[in-house]
Amino acid sequence: MKEFTFTITDPQGIHARPAGLLVKEAKKYAATLTILKGTKKGDLKKIFTVMGLGVKQGETVTVQAQGADEDAAAAAMEAFLKENF
Incomplete structure (x- = not known):
């Protein structure tokens, strides 16, 4: 299992639009x-x-794969979070 933590810097936190993009990115992988x-x-x-x-x-937040x-x-999740949040 791989794991990392990330502190959200976006002033709006994880709101609807970027959350949708995050989920879309996550669905590209077979890992849980x-x-x-x-x-x-x-x-x-x-x-x-x-x-x-x-x-x-x-x-x-902590993300586990x-x-x-x-x-x-x-x-990919870590890179996505760094770019968008």
Whole structure:
């Protein structure tokens, strides 16, 4: 399993439009992708899960990737977050 943490810098946090793009990016990979914020966690491939976390600016999320292409999936998710949040 691969894992990384990321602190959201976008003033609006993870809001609808970029969350949709994040989910779309996650769906490109076969690995199971999980996003965690505090005690909440969910499937990174489901928009309602990502939006339900209510991630705001300055909060830290953890992304876990597990499966056949976990290395590529984790690297892509980290790069996507750095570019968009």
